[in-house]
Amino acid sequence: MSKTDYNLRLKDSVVGLQFLFVAFGALVLVPILTGLDPNVALFTAGIGTLLFQLINRKAVPPIFLASSFAFIAPIIYGVKTWGIAGTMSGLAAAGLLYVVLSVAIRMYGSKFIHKLLPAVVVGPVIMTIGLILSPVAVHMAMGKTGDGAIVLVPFDKAIIISMVSLATTMLVSLLGKGVFRLLPILSGVVMGYIISLMYGIVSFDAYDKAAWFAMPHFVAPELNWQAILYIVPIAIAPAVEHIGDILAISRVTKKDYLKEPGLKSTLLGDGLATTLAACFGGPPNTTYSEVTGAVTITKAYNPAIMTWAAIFAIILAFVGKLGGLLATIPVPVMGGIMLLLFGIIASIGMGTLIKEKADLEDPRNMIIVSMILVFAIGGFTFDFGGVAFSGIGLGAIVGIILNLVLPKTKHLEGY
Secondary structure (H helix, E strand, C coil): CCHHHHHHHHHHHHHHHHHHHHHHHHHHHHHHHHCCCHHHHHHHHHHHHHHHHHHCCCCCCCCCEEECHHHHHHHHHHHHHHHHHHHHHHHHHHHHHHHHHHHHHHHHCCHHHHHHCCHHHHHHHHHHHHHHHHHHHHHHHCCECCCCCCECCCHHHHHHHHHHHHHHHHHHHHHCCHHHHHCHHHHHHHHHHHHHHHHCCCCCHHHHHCCCECCCCCCCCCCCHHHHHHHHHHHHHHHHHHHHHHHHHHHHHCCCCHHHHHHHHHHHHHHHHHHHHHHHCCCCEEECHHHHHHHHHHCCCCCHHHHHHHHHHHHHCCEHHHHHHHCCCCHHHHHHHHHHHHHHHHHHHHHHHHHCCCCCCCHHHHHHHHHHHHHHHCCCEEEECCEEEEHHHHHHHHHHHHHHHCCCCHHHCCC
16 A cells, blocks of 8 residues: 555545544434434444445445434334334334335336325424424423433423523534534533533443443344334335435535436435344434535545444444443433424424425315324324324324325316
């Protein structure tokens, strides 16, 4: 290896570590909120990104795959209802839905997805993901457990910590410059953590007990049809969001990744990365817009940089002290950030409707949106042969069926 090649690889590795730092806050936030192991999430983000690159090796987009926010609600419910192993079977199946969609795109073209899953279905489904979680955020921001049953931190301290975390996250996202602007979650966690230390509510027991080098707590999936049928419909929203992410990185790099390698390959890579993550007990993977933002700022378009980011994520997964340190973050810190996070998810759903110019004065569209919201948020449950459909999954199914069976209104015929 020449000195020039060595210097280029060294530069790529340093930039890759920086990109992992950009993704880190969101990457570990999902497992912390859902009861999964952050070290496993780091490992599965790394191997998922490498698998994605392998599948799309003909024209690899410079993107990093990590924990998906869209699955926070179903994971929280799933872990509580079926345990981690049962929930993982549902997440593995969700990844396979991506594979099915990629095959459909290969056969019928990308327009197939837009016909089956228009904005009028996907938008409200994304909205319900954020809205259903909002009580959990409120309870944690007030120093309680997610269900509000137990007080973990006195309200007077919790509300100050959570509001400082929230304010910091908002201000950094609005006023931050350069790469710093891409770290709002991490900034909010750090500031909230500092206030928590001042109040003396941080316990370092988990950190003290953790070894420096330790195997992540891998969990293999256990077949659970209820978890599969509950979670799979939820995968519709992030699958459609994947298209927007590929469009975004295409605009940044001035390369048409929708053409080569094409959605048929990128969606396949995303889906198999999600299924692989579930096989180890990790959260589903998705393309990270934070990293795309970092690519925009640094103009670092070489996919090898993401390879380095993935390698560093895998290495950090075996640092036990890291998981122990993350376990010391007090509940109000995470609650404050969740208040914004879940609201943003709901806003993205509204933005999907606006961006695609969905006509909500049209009775057909109004019916579809209304039924998705009510069935998903209202607690409706259908029981078919002992298998219950409820929540976001039920809302998604209702929306898809209504979109397929309801007749077009006259003024939209031929549109």
